[in-house]
Amino acid sequence: MKLTWMRAVAIAAVSGGLTALIAALLVNIAERKDEARSAYVELVPVTEDDTDPAIWGRNWPRQYDSYQRTALSTRTRFGGHGGSEALPAEKIERDPWLKRMFLGYAFSIDYRDRRGHAYMLVDQEQTERQTKPQSGSCLHCHGSVMPLYRELGGGDAMKGFEQTFSWSYKDLNQKLHDMGNGHPVSCVDCHSPENMSLRVTRPGFINGIRALASGQAAVPHLPSIQQWRAGDRSRPYDPNQDATRTEMRSYVCGQCHVEYYCANKMPLTFPWAKGLTADDTEAFWNETQFEPGQRFYDYKHAESGAEILKAQHPEFELWSQGIHARSGVACADCHMPYIRDGASKVSDHWVRSPLLNINRACQTCHRVSETEMLARVEGIQERNHGLLQRAGAALMDQLDAMAAATAAGATEAELADARELQRKAQWRLDFIAAENSMGFHAPQEAARVLAEAADYARQGQVSAMRATTR
Amino acid sequence: MAESVGDKAPSRGPMVLVMAVLGALAGLGGFTLNYGEGLSYFSADPAACANCHIMQPQYDSWQKASHHTVATCVDCHLPATFVAKYLAKAENGYYHSKGFTFGGFREPISIKAANSDILQANCLSCHHAMVADMLVGEGHDGAVRCVHCHATAGHGERAGLGGPD
Numbered sequence: 001m002k003l004t005w006m007r008a009v010a011i012a013a014v015s016g017g018l019t020a021l022i023a024a025l026l027v028n029i030a031e032r033k034d035e036a037r038s039a040y041v042e043l044v045p046v047t048e049d050d051t052d053p054a055i056w057g058r059n060w061p062r063q064y065d066s067y068q069r070t071a072l073s074t075r076t077r078f079g080g081h082g083g084s085e086a087l088p089a090e091k092i093e094r095d096p097w098l099k100r101m102f103l104g105y106a107f108s109i110d111y112r113d114r115r116g117h118a119y120m121l122v123d124q125e126q127t128e129r130q131t132k133p134q135s136g137s138c139l140h141c142h143g144s145v146m147p148l149y150r151e152l153g154g155g156d157a158m159k160g161f162e163q164t165f166s167w168s169y170k171d172l173n174q175k176l177h178d179m180g181n182g183h184p185v186s187c188v189d190c191h192s193p194e195n196m197s198l199r200v201t202r203p204g205f206i207n208g209i210r211a212l213a214s215g216q217a218a219v220p221h222l223p224s225i226q227q228w229r230a231g232d233r234s235r236p237y238d239p240n241q242d243a244t245r246t247e248m249r250s251y252v253c254g255q256c257h258v259e260y261y262c263a264n265k266m267p268l269t270f271p272w273a274k275g276l277t278a279d280d281t282e283a284f285w286n287e288t289q290f291e292p293g294q295r296f297y298d299y300k301h302a303e304s305g306a307e308i309l310k311a312q313h314p315e316f317e318l319w320s321q322g323i324h325a326r327s328g329v330a331c332a333d334c335h336m337p338y339i340r341d342g343a344s345k346v347s348d349h350w351v352r353s354p355l356l357n358i359n360r361a362c363q364t365c366h367r368v369s370e371t372e373m374l375a376r377v378e379g380i381q382e383r384n385h386g387l388l389q390r391a392g393a394a395l396m397d398q399l400d401a402m403a404a405a406t407a408a409g410a411t412e413a414e415l416a417d418a419r420e421l422q423r424k425a426q427w428r429l430d431f432i433a434a435e436n437s438m439g440f441h442a443p444q445e446a447a448r449v450l451a452e453a454a455d456y457a458r459q460g461q462v463s464a465m466r467a468t469t470r
Numbered sequence: 471m472a473e474s475v476g477d478k479a480p481s482r483g484p485m486v487l488v489m490a491v492l493g494a495l496a497g498l499g500g501f502t503l504n505y506g507e508g509l510s511y512f513s514a515d516p517a518a519c520a521n522c523h524i525m526q527p528q529y530d531s532w533q534k535a536s537h538h539t540v541a542t543c544v545d546c547h548l549p550a551t552f553v554a555k556y557l558a559k560a561e562n563g564y565y566h567s568k569g570f571t572f573g574g575f576r577e578p579i580s581i582k583a584a585n586s587d588i589l590q591a592n593c594l595s596c597h598h599a600m601v602a603d604m605l606v607g608e609g610h611d612g613a614v615r616c617v618h619c620h621a622t623a624g625h626g627e628r629a630g631l632g633g634p635d
Contacts, residue, residue, distance in 0.1 A: 009487070032522070340524070
């Protein structure tokens with residue numbers, strides 16, 4: 001066959017085309033290699049004082065993009081919010097027993113569904129609970145507060161933190177804004193500006209986890225604490241130094257998603273010295289005294305006079321009792337799962353319910369369909385919701401019985417047992433009601449706590465009825 | 471002869487053109503093959519399986535799991551015989567290259583039925599004597615696989631698999 005010009009040009013054209021394709025492949029391989037190599041490009045330097053996430057966003061645009069989405073509204077069967085975009089629905093109107101349970105406390109004035117991280121500061125500034133004086137302690141978890149703590153403590157954040165409980169919320173928040181730190185939780189709160197590694201910054205958590213480590217409570221899900229306990233204990237447990245990477249992926253969330261004391265009689269306190277269960281933390285509060293002989297309580301119930309403990313949102317504590325914690329699954333594994341972008345991976349900073357992201361959040365481990373996963377979780381949550389409503393109804397019956405006893409002339413002493421039982425019942429009921437997983441973080445533990453709540457409420461009802469008939 | 475004069479001078483132009491273009495193709499192709507570490511895929515080196523980075527968590531977790539002292543990637547994931555091994559390499563190579571170049575694959579990545587058969591056969595190639603009595607209803611029609619229960623044998627706990635690398 002003769003090689004004419006015609007044929008030569010045809011061969012050259014095909015070869016040229018192939019060469020172009022190979023060149024395209026080469027460029028693609030080079031891009032993928034580059035994606036795998038460079039985690040980020042530092043365009044602007046960031047420091048400990050840069051609380052504005054937009055500055056960090058120039059260096060880490062993918063994380064920042066997803067972080068900003070926490071402003072979007074999300075809904076699940078039990079989470080997210082009803083009501084309008086601007087004003088989430090009142091929980092205390094949906095479940096009237098909540099309102100009656102909180103009589104005598106600001107949560108009976110305003111207690112709404114949650115919104116995303118982006119709203120944590122503005123929602124706190126606007127809640128009608130602010131019509132009552134609130135403590136500066138609240139900013140520990142609602143603002144990017146570390147530079148303010150350092151300023152107040154002359155460089156020592158722990159010292160600054162220890163003063164803030166006696167500040168009023170309004171004054172401290174004004175100072176936060178004046179310093180330019182009026183941001184919700186920000187990059188610098190969980191990441192070191194030096195190298196972006198995870199770290200905890202919140203004094204409340206550092207004190208709390210230290211107390212937990214120094215105590216006796218079993219913590220099978222926190223291996224670094226067991227390791228520290230086995231050592232010579234020459235220095236206190238330091239999460240930033242001792243914790244594993246997996247633990248840090250929960251600790252950063254545990255800085256705020258916990259039970260705490262947050263009013264103006266002592267610094268913000270995490271009640272962890274005796275352990276993390278509802279019973280352990282109750283025992284801690286029972287031993288806490290502000291004045292000699294005066295046991296700790298958050299408020300006196302306006303109807304019954306019982307000294308009530310208010311539970312905050314013990315997500316870290318309830319998760320600690322569950323099978324996921326026990327299996328080495330961290331908060332971030334489900335709430336901030338990895339997203340692949342070419343050859344690089346970023347953790348999703350759009351922190352949200354795993355039910356909105358079942359593929360990435362659950363299916364890495366659970367090889368069943370998304371509809372099956374959702375059905376399993378909703379089965380757990382529906383059962384928990386049923387128990388919760390029953391325990392709530394039991395508490396209402398107890399309050400009715402106590403009111404009837406008082407009306408019938410029962411004495412303080414005769415109602416003392418019933419009040420004590422109300423404190424126990426309400427603590428347990430609130431522990432699960434305020435926790436934001438509708439029992440999912442530890443289903444069996446949640447059911448146990450609710451069963452105890454209902455039992456104590458019924459015991460209290462019986463006690464009050466006896467006082468009436470005496 | 472007069473005719474051959476016209477023929478004789480087919481200029482060498484067409485040949486030069488073809489050679490030049492084919493040379494460029496071969497050169498760029500060879501460079502790309504080398505840059506993409508193409509030859510490593512003919513080896514049994516586990517590091518080659520993590521070339522494309524997507525497999526890095528699988529590679530890391532294998533090093534921490536129970537079987538890393540006795541089995542490498544190819545021992546479990548490829549047939550032992552020559553022809554079947556290279557057929558499987560070719561098929562997986564095609565899908566992996568396509569996936570990694572163009573994206574659009576389902577995550578989390580999980581094993582395909584054909585590869586699952588290969589895996590099961592390789593479990594048995596070592597453990598057959600021990601488990602022969604339990605092997606009822608083999609095949610992909612719902613038969614129980616070794617890794618259904620022994621899920622951590624190759625890559626440890628799944629909890630960390632989607633994680634950082």
